Amino acid sequence: MRRRLTKAEWKVIEEEYRAGVIPLLQLCQIYDIDPSVITNRALKKKWIRDLGKTTRRKTNERLTTMVGKVTDEEIVDAAVERNLAVIRKHQASIDQVAKLESNILEELGEDPKKTWVGSYLGEVTTHNVNLSASEKAVALKALASVQATRVALERQLLNLDEADRNAEKLMILLD
Numbered sequence: 001m002r003r004r005l006t007k008a009e010w011k012v013i014e015e016e017y018r019a020g021v022i023p024l025l026q027l028c029q030i031y032d033i034d035p036s037v038i039t040n041r042a043l044k045k046k047w048i049r050d051l052g053k054t055t056r057r058k059t060n061e062r063l064t065t066m067v068g069k070v071t072d073e074e075i076v077d078a079a080v081e082r083n084l085a086v087i088r089k090h091q092a093s094i095d096q097v098a099k100l101e102s103n104i105l106e107e108l109g110e111d112p113k114k115t116w117v118g119s120y121l122g123e124v125t126t127h128n129v130n131l132s133a134s135e136k137a138v139a140l141k142a143l144a145s146v147q148a149t150r151v152a153l154e155r156q157l158l159n160l161d162e163a164d165r166n167a168e169k170l171m172i173l174l175d
Helices: 007-019 024-031 036-044 052-069 070-111 133-156 163-174
Strands: 113-120 124-132
Touching: 007 036, 007 133, 024 070, 070 133
Parallel strands: none
Antiparallel strands: 113 124
Protein backbone atom coordinates (compact mmCIF):
# COMPACT_ATOMS: atom_id res chain seq x y z
CA MET A 1 0.00 0.00 0.00
CA ARG A 2 1.31 3.43 -0.88
CA ARG A 3 1.84 5.99 1.83
CA ARG A 4 -0.36 9.03 2.20
CA LEU A 5 1.07 12.28 0.94
CA THR A 6 1.47 15.18 3.35
CA LYS A 7 -0.19 18.57 2.87
CA ALA A 8 3.20 20.04 1.98
CA GLU A 9 3.73 17.40 -0.72
CA TRP A 10 0.28 18.03 -2.15
CA LYS A 11 1.02 21.78 -2.21
CA VAL A 12 4.19 21.16 -4.24
CA ILE A 13 2.34 18.76 -6.55
CA GLU A 14 -0.38 21.38 -7.10
CA GLU A 15 2.18 24.07 -7.94
CA GLU A 16 4.09 21.80 -10.32
CA TYR A 17 0.87 20.56 -11.92
CA ARG A 18 -0.45 24.08 -12.44
CA ALA A 19 2.91 25.35 -13.73
CA GLY A 20 2.63 22.71 -16.45
CA VAL A 21 6.40 22.28 -16.77
CA ILE A 22 6.80 18.79 -15.33
CA PRO A 23 4.73 16.15 -17.18
CA LEU A 24 2.06 14.38 -15.17
CA LEU A 25 3.75 10.97 -15.44
CA GLN A 26 7.02 12.38 -14.15
CA LEU A 27 5.23 13.95 -11.17
CA CYS A 28 3.69 10.55 -10.47
CA GLN A 29 7.10 8.90 -10.58
CA ILE A 30 8.59 11.48 -8.21
CA TYR A 31 5.89 10.92 -5.61
CA ASP A 32 5.29 7.24 -6.40
CA ILE A 33 1.57 7.66 -7.02
CA ASP A 34 -0.81 6.69 -9.79
CA PRO A 35 -1.68 9.39 -12.37
CA SER A 36 -5.37 9.00 -11.58
CA VAL A 37 -4.69 10.16 -8.01
CA ILE A 38 -3.34 13.51 -9.21
CA THR A 39 -5.95 13.81 -11.96
CA ASN A 40 -8.81 13.14 -9.51
CA ARG A 41 -7.39 15.63 -6.99
CA ALA A 42 -6.95 18.21 -9.78
CA LEU A 43 -10.58 17.81 -10.86
CA LYS A 44 -11.86 17.88 -7.27
CA LYS A 45 -9.82 20.99 -6.33
CA LYS A 46 -10.30 22.59 -9.78
CA TRP A 47 -6.60 22.85 -10.57
CA ILE A 48 -6.03 24.14 -14.05
CA ARG A 49 -2.80 23.61 -15.96
CA ASP A 50 -2.96 27.15 -17.27
CA LEU A 51 0.43 28.44 -16.21
CA GLY A 52 2.61 26.42 -18.60
CA LYS A 53 2.72 29.03 -21.37
CA THR A 54 3.32 31.82 -18.90
CA THR A 55 6.11 29.87 -17.21
CA ARG A 56 7.87 29.18 -20.52
CA ARG A 57 7.45 32.82 -21.65
CA LYS A 58 8.90 34.19 -18.41
CA THR A 59 11.76 31.70 -18.52
CA ASN A 60 12.66 32.89 -22.02
CA GLU A 61 12.36 36.54 -20.95
CA ARG A 62 14.72 36.00 -18.03
CA LEU A 63 17.19 34.15 -20.19
CA THR A 64 17.33 36.98 -22.69
CA THR A 65 17.63 39.67 -20.02
CA MET A 66 20.29 37.68 -18.17
CA VAL A 67 22.40 37.58 -21.32
CA GLY A 68 22.37 41.36 -21.44
CA LYS A 69 23.41 41.63 -17.78
CA VAL A 70 26.52 39.47 -18.11
CA THR A 71 29.65 41.54 -17.73
CA ASP A 72 32.65 41.34 -20.03
CA GLU A 73 34.65 39.91 -17.14
CA GLU A 74 32.11 37.09 -16.66
CA ILE A 75 32.22 36.29 -20.38
CA VAL A 76 36.03 36.21 -20.34
CA ASP A 77 36.10 34.09 -17.16
CA ALA A 78 33.70 31.56 -18.70
CA ALA A 79 35.79 31.40 -21.88
CA VAL A 80 38.98 30.98 -19.83
CA GLU A 81 37.43 28.07 -17.90
CA ARG A 82 36.40 26.37 -21.16
CA ASN A 83 39.89 26.91 -22.60
CA LEU A 84 41.58 25.55 -19.49
CA ALA A 85 39.41 22.43 -19.59
CA VAL A 86 40.40 21.85 -23.23
CA ILE A 87 44.08 22.49 -22.48
CA ARG A 88 44.01 20.02 -19.57
CA LYS A 89 42.40 17.41 -21.81
CA HIS A 90 45.00 18.00 -24.53
CA GLN A 91 47.84 17.88 -22.01
CA ALA A 92 46.62 14.51 -20.75
CA SER A 93 46.52 13.20 -24.34
CA ILE A 94 50.01 14.52 -25.03
CA ASP A 95 51.28 12.87 -21.83
CA GLN A 96 49.80 9.54 -22.96
CA VAL A 97 51.57 9.85 -26.32
CA ALA A 98 54.87 10.60 -24.53
CA LYS A 99 54.49 7.46 -22.41
CA LEU A 100 53.78 5.35 -25.49
CA GLU A 101 56.82 6.85 -27.24
CA SER A 102 58.99 5.95 -24.28
CA ASN A 103 57.69 2.37 -24.26
CA ILE A 104 58.27 1.94 -27.99
CA LEU A 105 61.74 3.46 -27.82
CA GLU A 106 62.65 1.14 -24.95
CA GLU A 107 61.35 -1.87 -26.86
CA LEU A 108 63.30 -0.88 -29.98
CA GLY A 109 66.45 -0.51 -27.87
CA GLU A 110 66.13 -4.10 -26.76
CA ASP A 111 65.84 -6.88 -29.30
CA PRO A 112 62.25 -6.58 -30.55
CA LYS A 113 60.64 -9.62 -32.06
CA LYS A 114 57.81 -10.30 -34.41
CA THR A 115 55.87 -13.51 -34.51
CA TRP A 116 55.82 -15.60 -37.67
CA VAL A 117 52.84 -17.89 -38.01
CA GLY A 118 52.70 -20.68 -40.57
CA SER A 119 50.97 -23.93 -41.20
CA TYR A 120 52.32 -27.15 -42.60
CA LEU A 121 50.17 -30.22 -43.17
CA GLY A 122 47.38 -28.72 -41.06
CA GLU A 123 49.67 -27.96 -38.13
CA VAL A 124 50.06 -24.33 -37.08
CA THR A 125 53.53 -23.28 -36.04
CA THR A 126 54.81 -20.00 -34.65
CA HIS A 127 58.32 -18.58 -34.41
CA ASN A 128 59.61 -15.40 -32.85
CA VAL A 129 61.84 -13.62 -35.33
CA ASN A 130 64.01 -10.53 -34.76
CA LEU A 131 63.04 -7.33 -36.56
CA SER A 132 65.28 -6.56 -39.49
CA ALA A 133 67.37 -3.38 -39.52
CA SER A 134 65.07 -1.84 -42.14
CA GLU A 135 61.98 -2.62 -40.01
CA LYS A 136 63.64 -0.97 -37.00
CA ALA A 137 64.52 2.04 -39.16
CA VAL A 138 60.91 2.38 -40.34
CA ALA A 139 59.65 2.16 -36.75
CA LEU A 140 62.19 4.74 -35.54
CA LYS A 141 61.31 7.11 -38.39
CA ALA A 142 57.59 6.85 -37.55
CA LEU A 143 58.38 7.37 -33.87
CA ALA A 144 60.47 10.44 -34.67
CA SER A 145 57.57 11.87 -36.65
CA VAL A 146 55.19 11.28 -33.72
CA GLN A 147 57.69 12.89 -31.33
CA ALA A 148 58.10 15.94 -33.57
CA THR A 149 54.34 16.38 -33.73
CA ARG A 150 53.99 15.92 -29.97
CA VAL A 151 56.73 18.46 -29.22
CA ALA A 152 55.15 20.99 -31.59
CA LEU A 153 51.75 20.48 -29.95
CA GLU A 154 53.26 20.84 -26.47
CA ARG A 155 55.05 24.05 -27.43
CA GLN A 156 51.83 25.40 -28.93
CA LEU A 157 49.83 24.34 -25.88
CA LEU A 158 52.22 26.13 -23.54
CA ASN A 159 52.60 29.20 -25.81
CA LEU A 160 56.35 28.71 -26.10
CA ASP A 161 56.45 29.79 -29.75
CA GLU A 162 55.76 33.22 -31.14
CA ALA A 163 52.07 34.00 -31.50
CA ASP A 164 52.48 34.86 -35.20
CA ARG A 165 54.04 31.46 -35.98
CA ASN A 166 51.21 29.70 -34.17
CA ALA A 167 48.64 31.67 -36.15
CA GLU A 168 50.43 30.80 -39.41
CA LYS A 169 50.46 27.09 -38.49
CA LEU A 170 46.77 27.18 -37.65
CA MET A 171 45.95 28.91 -40.94
CA ILE A 172 47.92 26.26 -42.83
CA LEU A 173 46.07 23.49 -40.98
CA LEU A 174 42.70 25.09 -41.68
CA ASP A 175 43.40 25.46 -45.41
